[in-house]
Amino acid sequence: MTQKIVPVIMAGGKGTRLWPLSRAAAPKQFIQFIGNKTLFQETLLRVSDPALYEAPVVLTNEEFRFLVAEQARELDIGLAAILLEPVARNTAAAVAAAATVVSKRFNENTIMHVLGSDYEIVADDTYFDCVRIAAATAAQGKLVTFGIQPSEPATGYGYIEGGETLATGARVVVRFIEKPPLTKAEEMLAAGGFYWNSGMFMFSVSCLLDELRTHAPETIKAAGEAVANAKTDLDFTRLDKAAFATSPDISIDYAIMEKTSNAAVVPSPFKWSDLGSWDSVWKSGSRDEYGNVAAGNTTVVNTKNSLIMTHGVHLAVQGMDDIAVIASEDAVYVGRLQDSQDVGNLVKMLAAAPSTSQLTETHPTSYRPWGGYTSVLNGDRFQVKRIFVTPGKKLSLQKHHHRSEHWVVVKGTAEVTIGENVQ
Structure with missing residues (x-):
């Protein structure tokens, strides 16, 4: 039994519009x-208040499991569960599986807070006021979504029309609206009462399961069987692939939120961005007097209204306007900010060419339960890696018949086992 909210964090999405930093194996x-x-x-920090939240349940996939575990460890935040989705089935199946797990570990009256992990949110008093309104509304049997107060007639978001105001301060959902053309978005902004669909939800487990049984029976059946036949692997719970794969590939919005008569929306004026393009990263950043956002090792001269970011080499940018220059460990993107919505098409071109496809998949740095490694150099029959091991962790013993290895410890102290010798 718990009176606290159980956060459910969706962390399995793969994005390409923020290339070269975001890639298939390490998304935004x-x-x-x-x-x-x-x-x-x-996102973990927003749900870390033990007076308000239980430990989070995280849904992700096989490729990201070590990233999830390591990044939670860095913050010293414990996780209630890491559920691994064996195949991509959109958010309905993922939320249904999480609800099944939460109902078993707590009870069906528990309130779940479903959050995406790829939004930028300012978690101020306004934000937590909205969270408490949502929780109170969900406790009354409503399926609640957070509606962001629009700041512009954006065409990249879905919208929600709010109706009657409930006693909690939430509003009855009149309808969901697909991504509109500009003229329609302008009309809704002028009329008021319309909100961006944030992709965040709050509901009691019992209400959610009832709605799934009514509107998405195939989804809840598949999720229930996937949880019942799940396997435990280290800190991870592997949902059963055969069962999970039978779920329809649909979103939670389409599965129940657009069909239920119990939907409510919390008008949410806190700062929110889905960081779906380099232009949105620039808008959300702290700009200097010339309108520039710079991060990492950068030198910016005679440049305005630009985004300059690096995770590797030093970037020196001169005489530019409305430009994005983004450097990762092994690639650099340069383009106009106004064209940043088209980065996905560029990534498709890179992925289609054998010589550049790897640049869209992985970073030189990979993470493992014991730490990770960075590929420094790959040559003819040799490679050089920089390996970092988390204190107290260890790599498994290995035996190679046709390979020799030379290790140099450059920082810290290592205990090395070679055959029967421990040094």
Whole structure:
């Protein structure tokens, strides 16, 4: 039994519009953009108040499991569970699986807070006021979503029309609206009462399961069987692939929120961005007197209204306007900020060419339960790696018949086992 909210964090998405930092094997939720924490870590911190929240349940996939575990460890935040989705089935199946797990570990009256891990949110008093309104509304049997107060007639978001105001301060949902053309977005902004669909939800487990049984029976059946036949692997719970794969590939919005008569929306005026393009990263950043946002090792001269970021080499930018220059460990992107919505098409071109496809998949640095490694150099029959081991962790013993290894410890103290010898 718990009176606290159980946070459910969705961390399995793969984005390409923030290339070269975001890649298939390390998407934007696990990348540091502005500041020293990733979007996933910022999400963990928003649900870290033990007076309000239980430990989080995280849904992710096989490729990201070590990133999730390591980034939570860096913050010393314990996780209630890390559920691994064996195949991509959108958010309905993921939320249904999480609800099944939460109902078993707590009870069906528990309130779940479903959050994406790839948004930038300012978690101020206004934000937590909205969280408490949502929780109170969910406790009354409503399926609650957070509606962001629009700041512009954006065409990249879905919208929600709010109706009657409830006693808690939330509003009845009149309808959901797909991403509109500009003229329609302008009309809604002028009319008022319309909100951006944030992709965040709050509901009691019992209400959610009832709605899933009514509107998405195939989804809840697949999720229930996937949880019942799940396997435990280290700190991870592997949902059963055969069962999970039978779920329809649909979003939680489409599965129940657009069909239920119990939907409510909390008008949410806190700062929120889905960071879906380099232009949105620039808008959310702290700009200097010339309108520039710079992060990492940069020198910016005679440049305005630009985004300059590096995770590797020093960037020196001169005489530019409305430009994005983004450097990762092994690639650099240069383009106009106004064209940043088209980065996804560029990534498709890179992925289609054998010589550049790897640049869209992985970073030189990979993470493992014991730490990780960075590929420094790959040559003809040799490679050089920089390996970092978390204090107290160890790599497994290995035996190679046709390979020799030379290790140099450059920082810290290592205990090395070679055959029967421990040094």
